Amino acid sequence: MLIAEPAPARVVDPAADRIMERVCEQLKSAPAFTVRADISYDDVLKSGLKVQYHRSNEVVLDRPNHLRIDSESDKGRRTLLYDGQTVTVFDPDLNMYVRTPAPDTIDATLDKVVDYGVAVPLEDLMRIEPCAWLNEEVTEGYYGGWHYMDGRYVHHLLFRVAAADFQLWVEGGEVPVMRKVIIEYREREGAPRYEALLSDWNLRPSVKESDFAFTPPAGADRIEFRAAYDTGKGDRP
Amino acid sequence: MIVQISHRKSVKVLLYTIFATLLITGPILLSPLPGGDGAVWARDLGGGRAAGGGEKRARPQRQSASKIDRKPRASSADRGSMRRASAERPRTRPQAKPKAKLKAQQRASADRPKAQRPKPDRSAGNQPFARKEASRSPQKMASADRQVKREGLKSKGSGQQQNTARQRSTERDKQVKEGRKQYAENQEDIRKERKEAMEELQQNKFDHRDDAREDRQDHMDDARKDRQDFQEDMADERRDLYEDIYDDRRYWGNDNDYWDDDDDDDNNGWLWGIAGAAVGGLAGYAIGAAVNEPPEGTVAVPVGGVPYQYYGGAFYEPAPSGAGYVTTPAPVGAQVEAPPIDCTVVFGPEDEGYCYFQGAFFIYDDSANQYVVVEPPAGTSVTYLPPGYEEVSIEGSKYMKLGGTYYRPYYEDDEVVYVVSEV
Numbered sequence: 001m002l003i004a005e006p007a008p009a010r011v012v013d014p015a016a017d018r019i020m021e022r023v024c025e026q027l028k029s030a031p032a033f034t035v036r037a038d039i040s041y042d043d044v045l046k047s048g049l050k051v052q053y054h055r056s057n058e059v060v061l062d063r064p065n066h067l068r069i070d071s072e073s074d075k076g077r078r079t080l081l082y083d084g085q086t087v088t089v090f091d092p093d094l095n096m097y098v099r100t101p102a103p104d105t106i107d108a109t110l111d112k113v114v115d116y117g118v119a120v121p122l123e124d125l126m127r128i129e130p131c132a133w134l135n136e137e138v139t140e141g142y143y144g145g146w147h148y149m150d151g152r153y154v155h156h157l158l159f160r161v162a163a164a165d166f167q168l169w170v171e172g173g174e175v176p177v178m179r180k181v182i183i184e185y186r187e188r189e190g191a192p193r194y195e196a197l198l199s200d201w202n203l204r205p206s207v208k209e210s211d212f213a214f215t216p217p218a219g220a221d222r223i224e225f226r227a228a229y230d231t232g233k234g235d236r237p
Numbered sequence: 238m239i240v241q242i243s244h245r246k247s248v249k250v251l252l253y254t255i256f257a258t259l260l261i262t263g264p265i266l267l268s269p270l271p272g273g274d275g276a277v278w279a280r281d282l283g284g285g286r287a288a289g290g291g292e293k294r295a296r297p298q299r300q301s302a303s304k305i306d307r308k309p310r311a312s313s314a315d316r317g318s319m320r321r322a323s324a325e326r327p328r329t330r331p332q333a334k335p336k337a338k339l340k341a342q343q344r345a346s347a348d349r350p351k352a353q354r355p356k357p358d359r360s361a362g363n364q365p366f367a368r369k370e371a372s373r374s375p376q377k378m379a380s381a382d383r384q385v386k387r388e389g390l391k392s393k394g395s396g397q398q399q400n401t402a403r404q405r406s407t408e409r410d411k412q413v414k415e416g417r418k419q420y421a422e423n424q425e426d427i428r429k430e431r432k433e434a435m436e437e438l439q440q441n442k443f444d445h446r447d448d449a450r451e452d453r454q455d456h457m458d459d460a461r462k463d464r465q466d467f468q469e470d471m472a473d474e475r476r477d478l479y480e481d482i483y484d485d486r487r488y489w490g491n492d493n494d495y496w497d498d499d500d501d502d503d504n505n506g507w508l509w510g511i512a513g514a515a516v517g518g519l520a521g522y523a524i525g526a527a528v529n530e531p532p533e534g535t536v537a538v539p540v541g542g543v544p545y546q547y548y549g550g551a552f553y554e555p556a557p558s559g560a561g562y563v564t565t566p567a568p569v570g571a572q573v574e575a576p577p578i579d580c581t582v583v584f585g586p587e588d589e590g591y592c593y594f595q596g597a598f599f600i601y602d603d604s605a606n607q608y609v610v611v612e613p614p615a616g617t618s619v620t621y622l623p624p625g626y627e628e629v630s631i632e633g634s635k636y637m638k639l640g641g642t643y644y645r646p647y648y649e650d651d652e653v654v655y656v657v658s659e660v
Contacts, residue, residue: 044311051305053315074303075652091653098648114318117650124319133319164322183322185314192314221635226618226647226656 012141016157017134019143020168023176024131030203032062037121038197044190057121060205066212067106067126071119080118082109083212089118095220100228116225122181122196137161154179163187177201307581307620526564527556540568550577550594566640567597572607586616595623596639613642618654631660 027033039055055073060066065084071077079090087102087109102109110123124130134141144156149169155176159166164187169180183194216222531553535546545568546553552571553562576599580592592599592608598617599608626639637644637655644655 041314043313046309046311074306094653096653119651122317162323166319183317188312190312192312194314194317196317223646223648226649
């Protein structure tokens, strides 16, 4: 006999909510910011062995509609540039780039590129509501107190959503910022983890229009997102 | 006077010291401050390895040096979003199981009478090694499905030899074939069962003691006999296993150790994987390279009258000069027992799995228990192309032409891929 499960109640330590609200308020009110995100993530092989890979990212965000992410990983180097009108993903090693008209907000542009398979580090940070998940997804939340990390003591927070568990480390003080995030996809085979170390926060950077502009280098080839043009046969769009 | 000289000397020393200090610290003092006006993150777009400078640019084969990042995986956390953490990640391409099971099929090689070795009688219900029969209907259905696909491929003109062979086969041959196929399908289960049986065996030692106490003499006898049979069988199975491993190693000429990396310099780019491979066919061969003779352990693979030799992914054909061999692109229609061990699993437009290696697509043929080289299937994306392609522009779009096949570069799953195109 099937019994409909009631929607899970949200049980969150008010201290955890308070800290996250402060962090996100800070982030939202910053007209621009830069941050470095060192990502590590697991792949689980068929044998059950876990493999951890790394990806480095430098993020520059300028509200309302400019974004730049320089990254490097096993798949090579990438630069994502969004200037409010177009979004470009450039692979400097192969000298190829994708360029497509973009929506006029960072949120909508993120939706678009993420759907096209571009890896964006911890996209929540860049959204207009960086803590949307806190109210929409979280079912449990705990405040773990102060824990040592990298030479200082920081707030340690635990959250649970339907299919994953989060751990967050938040540095307190006048400008509270996230230092580290772990997402453990506990429903996936082998419970792989995504970890982000966040450093070099700057909530008052000096940015200029040219930081987000793209001029194709000599000989660069323009290609397309396959998801946008795929006809199933790989032929012309 | 003496005082004056020493004074002059000390002035000299002082000057030299200042000069030397400036020489050392100058570059440091004069260098731009980090994080100054141009922020550290604002990297030069054109710079670095890609800098063209008007010269012919290189397109490096990126496959880094990873030997595992293209292997099929059970799961991944490669994207991080707290907002979407509970949503399934949309997949541009399937990650399902490939048809390229390297070891299992390979081990069921045709010339192995062991496959039909009679086993001590065990009723299927109780015995961990029981071959699965009628209960495997889902797999059977799946294999029938593949059969249809294979037929489709064949009609494009790939395995004529196989067709004639099949016409000749008698009812008895069919049964043997069926048996081998079953054997191949069961290999993985058997391996698992071996392990379970091993554990069970340990368990039995204790269980039987208790059982015997309760159930008296006849049961004791049974148990002892069972155990004896069981142990003999375990020995047999283990022997098989070792032989198989030995065969595998001999066949591949390597230990199949993904982490062992002592021969890396030859292993650049697209070839991540064969540890210690010393043979031309494995360590970065170039199509057209001449060798006196193919490496030891090659298999004769005749295709359309050409006596190709095959070893670990490389095909050799007799050199036109008549002396020696040259490496050659994989001939469509070639059937081999095992595909290159370091192939990448890729999926065709109907989600059929291929083993891709150096521009060649291998597909597993159930009925022949062989891997067959087929025409590159349109719509399939690969992450690298072997050297030797030509860049062409068609109606403003870039294509890479390799052999007779056009590949179109696209951006997919956070990297540039090359999609087999119908131009």
